[in-house]
Amino acid sequence: xxxxxxxxxxxxxxxxxxxxxxxxxxxxxxxxxxxxxxxxxxxxxxxxxxxxxxxxxxxxxxxxxxxxxxxxxxxxxxxxxxxxxxxxxxxxxxxxxxxxxxxxxxxxxxxxxxxxxxxxxxxxxxxxxxxxxxxxxxxxxxxxxxxxxxxxxxxxxxxxxxxxxxxxxxxxxxxxxxxxxxxx
Numbered sequence: 582x583x584x585x586x587x588x589x590x591x592x593x594x595x596x597x598x599x600x601x602x603x604x605x606x607x608x609x610x611x612x613x614x615x616x617x618x619x620x621x622x623x624x625x626x627x628x629x630x631x632x633x634x635x636x637x638x639x640x641x642x643x644x645x646x647x648x649x650x651x652x653x654x655x656x657x658x659x660x661x662x663x664x665x666x667x668x669x670x671x672x673x674x675x676x677x678x679x680x681x682x683x684x685x686x687x688x689x690x691x692x693x694x695x696x697x698x699x700x701x702x703x704x705x706x707x708x709x710x711x712x713x714x715x716x717x718x719x720x721x722x723x724x725x726x727x728x729x730x731x732x733x734x735x736x737x738x739x740x741x742x743x744x745x746x747x748x749x750x751x752x753x754x755x756x757x758x759x760x761x762x763x764x765x
Contacts, residue, residue: 598638601647602631608648608717609655615712616659618701626662630655652713652727699749703742710738711746 609630613623634641634654641650700708706728713724714735725735 595638597643598641598647602634602651605648605651606631609651611716612652612712613655613659614697615700615708615716616656618697626659627655629662630658633658646723646726648719649723649726652717652719652723656709656727695750696746699746700742702749703745707738707742707745710735711742714739715743 606627609627610623613626613630614620617623617626630651634651637654641647700711703711709728710724713719713727714721719727721732721735721739724739725732728735
């Protein structure tokens, strides 16, 4: 027996969609920063993901996991952009380095920059899992849905990522980096 789920049909039905999307902006940006490891590119990625989600809003089924849906769109957009960038001409190494170097914007940002630097050393799957669980405050189940794997794999990746960070930074950094979502 098929169950028909009701989709919004009038513009006013999308007001909750818009509210939910706006509420996720900080978490989306934090996850994008974890993927891109560059604030400007991450902001562009989050904006593109929100644009795509808005364009596909009629396909969203109310009552399903909106957060997982949005993070999946962002993740897919990231991997699409990686594939596209492989086909584009890259800058010379010196030009690329100058373009990516950013001045610190916070005087007390040493801990955040240390965490970000250490996370950039993690394998991409571990960094992604850690950003979803610790950075965005998602459950292991939600993270598993987004990355398309089982819960045990996500738990393992997060555990390995935390252990690697502990080796590089010590226990203090782990508690600071993983006790509350970084998007807040």
